[in-house]
Amino acid sequence: MGKNTSPQRRTRQQPVLLRFFAALSRFLAGAWHAFRDGDASVKLSALIWGASCFRRRQFFKGVLLCLEQLVFIALIVILSPDLIKLGSLGEVQAQRVYDPVTRRNVWNDYDNSFLILLFGVICLFLLALMIIQWLRNLRHARQTELMARKGRHIPTFAEDAANYFGRKFHRTLLTLPTLGVVCFTIIPLLVMIAIAFTNYDRNHLVPTNLFTWVGLTNFRSLVSMTSSSSFAYAFRNVLAWTLIWAVLASLSCYIIGILMAMLISHRDTRGKRFWRTCFTVAMAVPQFVSLLLVRNLFADVGIVNTLCKSCGITDWLHNIGAIPTANVIPFLTHPAWAKPMILLINIWVGVPYQMLIATGILMNIPGELLEAARIDGANAWQSFRNITMPYILFITGPSLVNSIVSNINNFNVIWLLSRDVYTTSDQLMAAAGATEVDLLVTWLYRLTQDQSNYKMASVIGILVFIVCAALTLTAFSRLTRGDREGAFQ
Amino acid sequence: MNRPFRILLRHVLLMLLAAIWLTPIFWLVVTSFGTDSGPNIRSFFPADYTLAHYEALLFGTDSVSQFPQWFLNTLIVAVFTCLISTAFVLMVAYAMSCMRFPARKPMMNIAIILNLFPGFLSMIAVYFILKEVGLTNSLTGLTIIYSAGSGMGYLIAKGFFDTISRSLREAAYLEGANEFTVFWRIILPLSKPIVVYTVINTFLMPWMDFVFASIMMNSGVASEKTVALGLFSMVDKVNRNRYFAQFCAGGVLVSIPISVLFIIMQKFYVEGITGGSVKG
Known part of the structure; x- marks a missing residue:
């Protein structure tokens, strides 16, 4: 530790929120500068994530990035109906309707408030993640461009992969545990926190009934x-x-x-x-x-x-x-x-x-x-x-x-x-x-x-x-x- | 007071304390061998002794009592939970202890914050999520809820890794080792106490846990239960008078392997905890 402790101490004095926003604005500015100053391929990679990689002959990495982008977009499109309904938590009450074809009473295409909330939260989460990845990728593309300009060696895919057992080993180690925590702790927690602001109780049980936002009413009753x-x-x-x-x-x-x-x-x-x-x-x-x-x-x-x-x-x-x-x-x-x-x-x-x-x-x-x-x-x-x-x-x-x-x-x-x-x-x-x-x-x-x-x-x-x-x-x-x-x- | 008297007093006190701690356990054992099938409320010792409850528990399964199946269920969940959780805990602990990256401090803070929420709160939503994919009332679902968030329990292992000299790692880097080699060949072999501690802890989780299992396994089908759920169902209002002795027998049978594990590992356990968690 020794030398570098004192500057760390000084930054520590600032409130957590302030430091967070400072880091966030640095991150956003970095991405914007990368986009502004980058060459055509960097600018294009704002649209097609792998574009810059193809330009630098990192084909494999480029394909992976494009795939990642596609998966993100596909998931968000699939979940977007729930995201749209998140404001009202659904309006179509479940009921039996007469189906003239089968001549039976069947359930209508009803809204399930809980699932809307759950998938809405997941969708928001994915959106945030995608934006972060998108901006990171922009910055990364710009860095690679600068490296290429200076005539430095651009890492091949094999070298990138080897890095995940070396300098970036923490990513390899943390990916699965973090995924577990996000899926089974963070997202459920966000959903449950949201439920504190709804009227989800015995009279509004899904799937037969809908529940909706009620603001701070529940806290007031405490x-x-x-x-x-x-x-x-x-x-x-x-x-x-x-x-x-x-x-x-x-x-x-x-x-x-x-x-x-x-x-x-x-x-x-x-x-x-x-x-x-x-x-x-x-x-x-x-x-x-x-x-x-x-x-x-x-x-x-x-x-x-x-x-x-x-x-x-x-x-x-x-x-x-x-x-x-x-x-x-x-x-x-x-x-x-x-x-x-x-x-x-x-x-x-x-x-x-x-x-x-x-x-x-x-x-x-x-x-x-x-x-x-x-x-x-x-x-x-x-x-x-x-x-x-x-x-x-x-x-x-x-x-x-x-x-x-x-x-x-x-x-x-x-x-x-x-x-x-x-x-x-x-x-x-x-x-x-x-x-x-x-x-x-x-x-x-x-x-x-x-x-x-x-x-x-x-x-x-x-x-x-x-x-x-x-x-x-x-x-x-x-x-x-x-x-x-x-x-x- | 002279010294021999004080020593005697000390041992009498210890005996008294040991009696307080062991009497209920002792009662558990004698009741499991007693002839009453309900709780014995007349006297401390049963009137007569029999092995019938053990026999009924192990071989005479019925709609309430399915002990062999419960044991198997819990064992399966415990083995997989142990494998996944131990890996997660050690991986996170190594990353947080031995590596430096920008997201490290924020992630550690997030873990502290998440630990402040009652674990039960997120479990309600997890139940609905698993129900959506059809994993409630299944051993897979149970394994998932025990092991998915286990990475957050890294602190004790991290504390242990922190005590391993940095110069060891640096020497390895100079020799050209990458992080993976250091983790696998240097840190892990030096961390036997904490590995054993983590393995025991994660293995025991499904045996000890009652709450999460009771939310996830709510079908009421006897053969799907874990040991904890099953034994609990034996002492509810309806079954208590018929199955209490079997509950005691089951309690004894579960406690024996766990106790043996504890006693053998006591050394590691103490080393593991004190090496890791408590450092001013």
């Missing part, structure tokens, strides 16, 4: 309470519990995990491997097995309730008024009990993993540091406070933010513990399809799978993103530690 919708109420409750859950679940697993790792790694502990294996086994049982099991252990008619009853714990709890009904401790069915229980069970599930990570870190603590401290007469507590703890915090601090974000999205624990078990008695929550123990993500799941309320699900998905992004941004300086990646090489 903030303002109306007589017909309790989403605002449910949202406040769910968001509050999501944040409380994320912080408590992350902190508890983190602290207990580190403490347990220290307990095991201590020099007085015999059979370290054995103890570690004990906890790893608990981690290796798939979550859906262990959580479904635990949920049956703590069910209203479950083994723990039976045992508590026979020990007299249930009666005692009833006497002090901690449980509403005699005979049963509502471990997972009463909000006041279910929330702490879920947090405890999450500790059971999550701690072994944290412990394993912390163990690895503890092993890496420079031994001479602790040794030096001991020689200087530091006791166990002092060397923990002044060496071990700062070291662990320094290394795992950033991952704590990550773990809060991933706990906001922790679907498994909540869903597997509450599905079919927890039913809310709060009418307003139930009307919005939520329960007290739901996180935003499990609420999202319920909305789509139980209520087909895709519009609100998308709104919640976007809000989850905003919450996570806000959290990550506050920890941004920590997360950009990628800047220092060279220091270790």
